[in-house]
Amino acid sequence: MGYSNSITIKNLINEEKKDLQVGNLKQYLVAKIKEEKFAFNITNIEQIVRDMKITKIPHKYNFLEGVINVRNNVIPLINLKQKLFSSNELAKDYVIIIANFGDGYSVGLIVDEIIEVITIADELIDNPIFFANNLEDQLVSGVGKLESGLVIILNILNILSEEDKGKIESIIKKVEEKSGSKN
Numbered sequence: 001m002g003y004s005n006s007i008t009i010k011n012l013i014n015e016e017k018k019d020l021q022v023g024n025l026k027q028y029l030v031a032k033i034k035e036e037k038f039a040f041n042i043t044n045i046e047q048i049v050r051d052m053k054i055t056k057i058p059h060k061y062n063f064l065e066g067v068i069n070v071r072n073n074v075i076p077l078i079n080l081k082q083k084l085f086s087s088n089e090l091a092k093d094y095v096i097i098i099a100n101f102g103d104g105y106s107v108g109l110i111v112d113e114i115i116e117v118i119t120i121a122d123e124l125i126d127n128p129i130f131f132a133n134n135l136e137d138q139l140v141s142g143v144g145k146l147e148s149g150l151v152i153i154l155n156i157l158n159i160l161s162e163e164d165k166g167k168i169e170s171i172i173k174k175v176e177e178k179s180g181s182k183n
Contacts, residue, residue, distance in 0.1 A: 024121050024122040024123065025119050025120070025121055025122075026041060026042075026119070026120060026122070027041075027042045027117055027118065027119050027120075028040060028041055028042060028117070028118050028119075028120060028144070028151075028153060029042050029045055029048075029097065029114065029117055030114075030115040030116050030117070030118055030151060031095070031097065031111035031112070031113065031114050031115060032111065032112045032113045032115055033080050033084060033085070033111050033112055034081060034085055034087065034112070036152070037115060037149075037151045038080075038111075038151065038152050038153075038154050039118065039120075039144060039151045039152065039153045040097065040099070040109075040153075040154055040156050041141075041153070041155075042117065044099050044100055044101075044156040044157065045097055045099055045100075045156075046098045046099065046100050047070075047098045048096070048097055048098070048114060049068070049070065049095075049096045049098065049108075050093075050095055050096070052068045052070075052096060053068070054066040054067070054068060054077060055067050055068065055069075057175060059171055061164070061167060061168075062079075062082050062086075062088060063078055063079055063082045063083040063164075064076060064077070064078065064079075064168060065077040065078065065082075065090070065110055067172065067175060070098065070106075073106070074172050074175050074176050075098060075106055075107065075108045076107055076108065076168045076171070076172055077096065077107075077108040077109075077110055078107055078108065078109050078110065078159065078160065079110045080109055080110055080111055080159070081110070081112075083159065091112040091113070093113070094110050094111065094112060095110070095111050095113055095114050096108040096109065096110055096111075097109045097111060097114075099156045101156070101157060101160070101165070102157070105165075105169075107159075107160070107168070109156070109159065118144075118146065118151075120144045120146070124144060124145045124146075125142040125143065125144050125145070125153065126142060126143045126145065127142065128140040128141060128142050128143060128153075138155060139155060139158050139159065140152055140153065140154060140155070141153050141154065141155040141158075
């Protein structure tokens with residue numbers, strides 16, 4: 001499959017990533033998961049892909065949907081519907097957000113659809129302290145107040161626990177050894 005189904009964030013918003021965080025304004029990619037809107041800080045997002053064949057791999061982790069091959073890199077796919085709502089259904093026309101988890105580690109996040117890119121001032125984001133006891137492990141980084149309503153801002157880096165990352169890395173290493181590709 002060609003890369004015509006891939007959109008880089010630079011193409012999506014037509015700006016350089018380094019300019020995305022200006023003063024107290026931040027840009028977020030808003031996606032729909034089930035019927036809810038969630039926002040992701042755009043600085044952690046590498047690209048968006050559509051219509052890619054998901055290769056299922058044997059495993060015992062409900063949230064791991066499978067893997068895709070992007071430019072000869074095996075990318076694990078996290079079904080956010082399963083991770084957030086314990087629902088393993090995939091939308092017919094799902095979208096994959098490729099996110100950078102640091103240290104060259106990328107993960108695909110499956111969402112139902114991409115809605116828009118928005119800019120929110122820091123003062124329009126409420127602190128999510130009521131969502132978690134441990135701020136370092138907090139999945140929700142804030143609640144953005146928009147004219148159209150509220151949007152939950154997720155911290156991409158905390159979608160997976162360290163234990164989940166270790167399990168996925170182990171599975172991907174086995175897939176790469178068998179296929180000859182490298183993530």
